[in-house]
Amino acid sequence: MIDTRTVVLDQTVPARAPWSAVVRAGEQLEIIDLHGNQAVDCLLYNAADHTDRYSAQATVTAQRNIFLTTGSVLLTESGTPLMTVVADEVGNHDTVAGACSQESNTLRYGHHTRHQHACVENFLAEGLKWGLGKRDLVSNINWFMNVPVEADGTLGIVDGLSAPGKSLTLRAEIDTLVLVSNCPQINNPCNGFAPTPVRMVVTR
Amino acid sequence: MTTASTTGARDHARSQAAVAATVGPDLPSGVDPDAIIFAQRIPAGGYANVVLGRGTRIRLSDPAGAACAHVLLLRAESPWERLNVADTVKVPWQAYLSTGHPLLSDQGRVLATLVADSSGRHDTLCGPSPAARQALRLAGVKQGLEPRDIGPTVSFFRGIRVESDGALTVSGTAGAGAAVDLLIHLPVTLLVANAEHPLDPTPPTALDVVAWSAPAQLALTHNTDPEYLRAVENTERDWHARTLEARA
Numbered sequence: 001m002i003d004t005r006t007v008v009l010d011q012t013v014p015a016r017a018p019w020s021a022v023v024r025a026g027e028q029l030e031i032i033d034l035h036g037n038q039a040v041d042c043l044l045y046n047a048a049d050h051t052d053r054y055s056a057q058a059t060v061t062a063q064r065n066i067f068l069t070t071g072s073v074l075l076t077e078s079g080t081p082l083m084t085v086v087a088d089e090v091g092n093h094d095t096v097a098g099a100c101s102q103e104s105n106t107l108r109y110g111h112h113t114r115h116q117h118a119c120v121e122n123f124l125a126e127g128l129k130w131g132l133g134k135r136d137l138v139s140n141i142n143w144f145m146n147v148p149v150e151a152d153g154t155l156g157i158v159d160g161l162s163a164p165g166k167s168l169t170l171r172a173e174i175d176t177l178v179l180v181s182n183c184p185q186i187n188n189p190c191n192g193f194a195p196t197p198v199r200m201v202v203t204r
Numbered sequence: 205m206t207t208a209s210t211t212g213a214r215d216h217a218r219s220q221a222a223v224a225a226t227v228g229p230d231l232p233s234g235v236d237p238d239a240i241i242f243a244q245r246i247p248a249g250g251y252a253n254v255v256l257g258r259g260t261r262i263r264l265s266d267p268a269g270a271a272c273a274h275v276l277l278l279r280a281e282s283p284w285e286r287l288n289v290a291d292t293v294k295v296p297w298q299a300y301l302s303t304g305h306p307l308l309s310d311q312g313r314v315l316a317t318l319v320a321d322s323s324g325r326h327d328t329l330c331g332p333s334p335a336a337r338q339a340l341r342l343a344g345v346k347q348g349l350e351p352r353d354i355g356p357t358v359s360f361f362r363g364i365r366v367e368s369d370g371a372l373t374v375s376g377t378a379g380a381g382a383a384v385d386l387l388i389h390l391p392v393t394l395l396v397a398n399a400e401h402p403l404d405p406t407p408p409t410a411l412d413v414v415a416w417s418a419p420a421q422l423a424l425t426h427n428t429d430p431e432y433l434r435a436v437e438n439t440e441r442d443w444h445a446r447t448l449e450a451r452a
Contacts, residue, residue, distance in 0.1 A: 051352050057289075057331025060372070061402045066329060067370035077337060092370070096299070096329065098290020103312030106438065107295045107431045120310075137310075139290045139356050149366040153300030155293055 005203035015195035016184035018122035020129065022047045023172040027204045028086065032167040033144050035196035037160040039183035040143040041099045041119040043127075044074060044082045047175035050132060052076045056095045056139035066149065068093040068141065074170075082176045087169035090162045094142040096149075097157060099123065100185045109187045122181035130177060142183070143168060145190045159189045229412030232263060242415040248408040249335065251397040253343035255280050258443065259419030260388040262316075264396070266323065266361045268409035269380035272401045273360040274336040276344075277307060277315045280391035283349060285309045289356035293328050295431045299366065301326040301358065304427040306435055307386070313439040316386040317426045323382035325363030325375055330402050332357050339397035347393050354395075360384050361411075362401040374404045387421050389439050 008027060012034075013019040023029050031040055046052035055077040060066050062075055070088045073081045085093075101120035105113040123137055144162040149155045184195050207213040229245050231237065242254055242262075256262060264273050279285040288310040293299045295308055302324055307316045332340055340354050361382060363375030398411035427433075443449065 053352075055331065055356075057329065057356050061330040064372045064403065065370045066366055066372070077331075079334075096290065097294045098288065101291075101310065101312070103310065103438070104288075104291045104295060104308075106312050107291075107308075107434045111434070134284050134310075135350075135352050139288075147294075148368075149299050149370075151368075153298050153366075155299045156297050157294075 007201060007203050009200070009202040012197050012199050013180065013182045014197050015182060016117055017182050018126035019180040019182065019200060020126045021178055021200070021202065023176050023178055023202055024204070025172050025174050027202055028169050028171050029178060030167050030169045030201040030203070031143055032165065032199040032201065033162045034164065034199055036164040036166070037144065037162050037190070037192040038196045038198050039145040039185065039190035040198055041181040041183050042141040042143055043123060043137065043179040045177040046076060046080060046082065047177045050130070050136060050177065052078060052080055053136065053138060054082060054141070056141070060095060066096050068095055074141070081173040083170040083172050085168060086171045089166040090144060090168065092146060092161055093168070094145040094147040095139070096155070097142060097145065097147045098139050099181065100183065105187065113187060116186070117184040119181035119183050119185070123179055126179050142190070157188050157190050229265065229267070229414050232414060232416070235416050239416040239418070240414060241417060242413065244413050246396070246398045246411040246413060248398060248410065249339070251339040251343045251395070252413060253346050254394050254415070255391065256388045256394055256415060257391050258388060259417060259422050260415050261319070261385055261418035261421060262388065262394070262413065262415040263383055263385045264360055265383035265412040266377065267380060267412055269377055270406050270409040271361050271398055271411035272404070272408045273411050274332045274340060274357050274397040274399060275360065276340060276354060276357045276395045277392045278349070278353065279309065279315070280393050283353060283393060285311050286353070286355055287315060287358070289328055289358060292358070295435070296429060299328055301328060306427065306432055307358070308435060312435060313442060314389045314435045315392050316388050318384060319387045319421070319426055320383065320385035323361055323378040323384060325361060325378045327359045327362055327364040327401065329364055329366070329372065330359070332397065333400045333402040336397040336399035339399055340395050343395040343397065359401060362404045364403065372403060376404065377406070387418070387426065389422065390443060
């Protein structure tokens with residue numbers, strides 16, 4: 001796919017690092033899980049109006065399914081399509097479990113995790129570059145993260161379905177600001193207990 | 205009664221309250237009426253915005269069997285701390301709300317705990333319908349909030365279940381008379397809209413909301429999960445730091 005398209009941007013996001021870019025309407029963003037099982041936390045905003053932002057709840061409602069895969073349309077609260085998943089080598093991505101934060105880590109793993117790096121820190125730091133603050137953060141997508149819900153409602157992050165080199169591709173329906181935290185979590189299996197780099201390729 | 209003059213118009217206006225009957229919610233038995241701080245029957249399409257103190261117990265109830273309460277909680281004095289629905293399901297390892305479940309803020313603290321539930325039909329996944337979102341925005345703007353402050357919400361009295369393939373199914377309501385009680389751990393602004401659920405087309409009926417002062421209940425143990433106990437610990441430390449009041 002990349003061979004027949006023009007590469008606009010090709011960057012590797014180090015383990016634990018944030019990343020952001022505006023992907024223009026019609027462009028495609030391919031996210032490559034270079035080493036396997038790396039959770040890529042992701043928030044999307046209408047680049048022309050940051051108050052028109054990704055809504056996990058609107059997206060889940062519209063497709064009547066909690067998992068994202070090929071064909072999933074990522075919607076804002078008002079129903080604006082931001083991006084569409086046009087290719088997916090994994091088949092199951094999370095949109096329910098949100099991002100790790102220093103604060104939630106104290107609940108999940110204990111107070112000793114208070115000063116570990118966390119995705120909300122990445123979102124806040126990267127969002128500041130675009131004028132976004134804490135109030136602009138909402139439930140996010142976790143690409144490559146596997147969060148099943150059992151019949152009794154039990155839910156949790158379990159071993160992922162990804163593998164080294166697996167990728168997914170998003171097509172921007174409108175100019176979309178993409179914020180990413182290459183998840184630093186070291187306390188659960190979302191990235192095999194060892195965060196690794198991912199590659200972001202934008203083509204048109 | 206003529207309204208051609210100011211005094212006539214005034215008399216006409218004043219007479220309306222005298223003859224009107226306000227339909228309020230049934231008040232809970234066993235609660236001192238003097239302790240009740242809020243009581244409203246919210247019609248379909250209606251909403252409420254109310255600031256509730258720490259130690260308030262609030263009952264949402266569904267007298268006619270088809271209420272749908274879309275709820276958002278924000279920290280009253282610092283509303284950038286608000287309900288985090290993702291943490292609210294992830295931290296307790298449970299997507300379905302029931303007794304003992306905390307409503308967690310994004311700062312690792314308990315805004316409220318579900319302390320009673322006779323419905324068991326609730327939803328953390330779908331969020332507000334367009335009508336509910338508009339009502340929540342109106343409720344929020346009356347508290348000085350903006351649309352961007354209206355984050356993900358939970359809804360009570362309409363069940364949603366997840367199939368093994370991730371698909372959502374509607375499990376409806378529990379019928380007339382169901383109620384849930386929340387114990388408020390920190391001062392919050394409660395925004396609630398009674399409006400249709402986005403996946404359940406059943407038209408909503410009235411929602412009753414009654415709140416009363418019950419600070420002693422903060423000292424009770426409502427959940428013994430380690431995640432919950434650490435959330436309460438974080439909450440009590442923060443409250444103690446801000447107020448120098450004794451911990452619950």
